[in-house]
Amino acid sequence: MNQPFVLSTSSRTRPSPYYDATVAAGVQGFSVYNHMLLPTFYVSAEEDYWPIINGVSMWDVAVERQVELRGPDAAVLATMLTPRDLSKMKIGQCKYIPMVDHNGGLINDPVLLKLAEDHFWISIADSDVRLWALGIAGALGLDVTVTEPDVSPLAIQGPKANDVAASLFGEWVRELKFFWFREFDFDGIPLVIARSGWSKQGGFELYLRDGSMGTELWDRVAAAGAPWDIKPGTPSTLERIEGGLLSYGNDMTLENTPFEVGLGKYCAIDQEADFIGKAALQRVRDEGVTRNQVGIFIEGDKIASNTRRWPVWSMDDEIIGEVTSAAHSPRLERNISFAILDMAHQEPGTPVRIDMSDCLAGDGSRDIREGSVAPLPFIS
Amino acid sequence: MNQPFVLSTSSRTRPSPYYDATVAAGVQGFSVYNHMLLPTFYVSAEEDYWPIINGVSMWDVAVERQVELRGPDAAVLATMLTPRDLSKMKIGQCKYIPMVDHNGGLINDPVLLKLAEDHFWISIADSDVRLWALGIAGALGLDVTVTEPDVSPLAIQGPKANDVAASLFGEWVRELKFFWFREFDFDGIPLVIARSGWSKQGGFELYLRDGSMGTELWDRVAAAGAPWDIKPGTPSTLERIEGGLLSYGNDMTLENTPFEVGLGKYCAIDQEADFIGKAALQRVRDEGVTRNQVGIFIEGDKIASNTRRWPVWSMDDEIIGEVTSAAHSPRLERNISFAILDMAHQEPGTPVRIDMSDCLAGDGSRDIREGSVAPLPFIS
Numbered sequence: 001m002n003q004p005f006v007l008s009t010s011s012r013t014r015p016s017p018y019y020d021a022t023v024a025a026g027v028q029g030f031s032v033y034n035h036m037l038l039p040t041f042y043v044s045a046e047e048d049y050w051p052i053i054n055g056v057s058m059w060d061v062a063v064e065r066q067v068e069l070r071g072p073d074a075a076v077l078a079t080m081l082t083p084r085d086l087s088k089m090k091i092g093q094c095k096y097i098p099m100v101d102h103n104g105g106l107i108n109d110p111v112l113l114k115l116a117e118d119h120f121w122i123s124i125a126d127s128d129v130r131l132w133a134l135g136i137a138g139a140l141g142l143d144v145t146v147t148e149p150d151v152s153p154l155a156i157q158g159p160k161a162n163d164v165a166a167s168l169f170g171e172w173v174r175e176l177k178f179f180w181f182r183e184f185d186f187d188g189i190p191l192v193i194a195r196s197g198w199s200k201q202g203g204f205e206l207y208l209r210d211g212s213m214g215t216e217l218w219d220r221v222a223a224a225g226a227p228w229d230i231k232p233g234t235p236s237t238l239e240r241i242e243g244g245l246l247s248y249g250n251d252m253t254l255e256n257t258p259f260e261v262g263l264g265k266y267c268a269i270d271q272e273a274d275f276i277g278k279a280a281l282q283r284v285r286d287e288g289v290t291r292n293q294v295g296i297f298i299e300g301d302k303i304a305s306n307t308r309r310w311p312v313w314s315m316d317d318e319i320i321g322e323v324t325s326a327a328h329s330p331r332l333e334r335n336i337s338f339a340i341l342d343m344a345h346q347e348p349g350t351p352v353r354i355d356m357s358d359c360l361a362g363d364g365s366r367d368i369r370e371g372s373v374a375p376l377p378f379i380s
Numbered sequence: 381m382n383q384p385f386v387l388s389t390s391s392r393t394r395p396s397p398y399y400d401a402t403v404a405a406g407v408q409g410f411s412v413y414n415h416m417l418l419p420t421f422y423v424s425a426e427e428d429y430w431p432i433i434n435g436v437s438m439w440d441v442a443v444e445r446q447v448e449l450r451g452p453d454a455a456v457l458a459t460m461l462t463p464r465d466l467s468k469m470k471i472g473q474c475k476y477i478p479m480v481d482h483n484g485g486l487i488n489d490p491v492l493l494k495l496a497e498d499h500f501w502i503s504i505a506d507s508d509v510r511l512w513a514l515g516i517a518g519a520l521g522l523d524v525t526v527t528e529p530d531v532s533p534l535a536i537q538g539p540k541a542n543d544v545a546a547s548l549f550g551e552w553v554r555e556l557k558f559f560w561f562r563e564f565d566f567d568g569i570p571l572v573i574a575r576s577g578w579s580k581q582g583g584f585e586l587y588l589r590d591g592s593m594g595t596e597l598w599d600r601v602a603a604a605g606a607p608w609d610i611k612p613g614t615p616s617t618l619e620r621i622e623g624g625l626l627s628y629g630n631d632m633t634l635e636n637t638p639f640e641v642g643l644g645k646y647c648a649i650d651q652e653a654d655f656i657g658k659a660a661l662q663r664v665r666d667e668g669v670t671r672n673q674v675g676i677f678i679e680g681d682k683i684a685s686n687t688r689r690w691p692v693w694s695m696d697d698e699i700i701g702e703v704t705s706a707a708h709s710p711r712l713e714r715n716i717s718f719a720i721l722d723m724a725h726q727e728p729g730t731p732v733r734i735d736m737s738d739c740l741a742g743d744g745s746r747d748i749r750e751g752s753v754a755p756l757p758f759i760s
Binding site for chain 1: 686
């Protein structure tokens, strides 16, 4: 393998409002996500993982940009943009909303926040949802502005997140329900506080509404978390594969419908409202899918996470799909992965072979492993 | 400074068809561009620069993804997507086409290739143009498919590019005119060969139409170029700032109109055809701009390129704009940059101050330099 490589940055790959603070905290690696720098590790993937499981971890996830819909047609546009039924959504609520194009292909899988009847944030994964929404709003002449406001989430995740948040914001925050939020003035730092976050360990996302206050917010969270030994961390590939959380761009793309990646349950495809992709998703539902997401255990030595998709073969050497994300699970002490496989190979226990070659060795040799299909999630 | 950082990759940051070849050639750094890995240097920014100026250099620019428009309404959609006048565009021609939204903000600044009357490629800079085009085509019910085909450009740039290309493809290629292309079967490797590329030194872009042949094409170009001492290289921040070439995401974003960044000359805003943003651009033309792109010489020691935008002050300590891209010019032996400045500070020679702090030092201190406004391009 030829990793690690140096990340070259420019103003095209914007630093987050927490950048200075994360550098001071010892960040070592970044990816690029929504045209911004996403911290990826401080010590190592495994060292950074345990505080999320057993303690509490704080993450710069400012790359979760907000696409703000505001104006008389904001609710009309929000409803068009997802197969999820939004008809009963309340102010103060979050909803996970797969978004699809007119052919039913996944555009993104963001979280929608309803701030007012005419004011929404779409908290996006890694694709330019703003361009998608602008194109539709403009073409249809909707009366709505589609902007990227100055909003940058900081996540606090782990079983001790409640204690840290209560010490920062007051006891009320313990009562905040999952996927609900509250606007909060934190000693002059304007926040939206949501019980949410991209782990299965629970916690909060603090949507900072003034990018000039990033270091101040980071430092206050770090200080308040010290009694619980809070650590700087990042979204964990290990934890999220264990828990069955998908990553847009890794585990699904515009080439997938929601039905192939376990997101059918969020699609109210017979709802009264018209949404983009409705006819296409009804057709897929009627015809059925030809491939579907499964887990795969990968045998042998501890693996590093994949840096490209890995081909998967049946035992009679037929290509049957691809591994999309893989990691070594510290809790299971096994190599685990997500894959999209043809329907004939979905049965748990089915043996497969995986080509784990992220880059061909100089002699052209490949790294092939044995594996077996597993049910998802790996840890519930 | 705290650079360099490690780049963390996953299948979300796709490797190019030339990835194995670039690793074998000694690539050391990458950025992420259009959700793919973009090689950024082999030896160093300056070592990689000289072959582009004096010899010939080969670049993996597969990140220039193609958005393919195909079908009865392909030309209708292409015309809507840019203020550039396409009415006389011929098959086999390339055109640089700024694209704007309904408010006149820049979506991207791609190159359009016309393969047939109903078949176009938009060779994009770093934003999801496919989502933009899909949203518009879907909302308007246009009869056109908008896909990302298996096409991956490899660039050959520099004064000796003609000799290398002629030895590979035949003498005909010397006659290919600037911004024209030809489809070509290169011993079974399907190519579109264009005289184009993101430098001012001349050369070709080979649009490979079969990603499985990346290493084969790379190796053949490297072998044919050996007599001219071809080097592996990358788009050069140094060369492109010297020559006045803009970078989408660095030097312009959705917050800029074409008129602020020297792209007004590509906007036929009074053309007969309706294009997206026409009314907005006519309004901007009539009202005039409040800021505009200029060059700035930065005094003092040799600088590294910026990793975020740098604030610019007037000599009476008023914020007057931002440096968007900066580098040390090996040919001028001076620090040069692009900036967007308020209209009152456009005069060449105007003294300014620049805050070059990419990250605050631990003691909060900043790196402030003197500079002066310069005309563009730095080298014509």
